[in-house]
Each structure stands twice: as C-alpha cells, then as structure tokens.
Amino acid sequence: MAFTATLTTEAGTATIKLTGEIDASTAAQFHDKLDEAVASAVQRLVLQAEELTYLASAGLRVLVFARQKLGENVSIVITGAADPVARTIRMAGLDRSIEMTVA
Secondary structure, rough: OOEEEEEEEOOOOOEEEEEEOOOOOOOHHHHHHHHHHHHHOOOEEEEEEEEEEEHHHHHHHHHHHHHHHHHHOOEEEEEEOHHHHHHHHHHOOOHHOOEOOOO
C-alpha cells in the first residue's frame, strides 16, 4: 500500500492521517508533513494511524523528531494504531512520551 500523510489544522490541533507503510523510503514524506505541523505552532498533534500498516525504525526516528521539536508542552497523540504498529512504538519506549489511544 502506498504511503500518504494528510495534514489538517484547526483550533491549535494539527491532525495527520497516515496510511500505508512508513519505512526508509517513505519516512522523508512523514518528516516533511510533521515539519509543516510543527511550523503551524500547534498545541496538540494527533496522528491518525488506523490505516498505517507498518512502522519501521525510520518512522520511529521521525516520531522522536516530533517530540523534540514540539517540546513537552505540546501533546502528541497516536490514535487507532494496529497491534504491529503499537507494539513497535511500545518497544521503542515512545509510549512514555506520546499518548496512544484507541480510535
């Protein structure tokens, strides 16, 4: 499945809908979309991951970038991550600084 990332912003919240796979070949697209979200000075970032089927270490690095760029005062929420994606995030320990919720 091809990777897509769609950004919308409203009332201080940036929402990025993710579909497909984030690996070494698509992580740059994810990074670019996060850069756009960071530039809009949001108070909350929501990553809709219901249709994300795979997250490689390259994608984890982009999540770490987001955490560092947004700082601790901006909440980052990942919604609806499938078990393999959620497991990857937990194994990396990112669930301690990024909230994960069921869609």
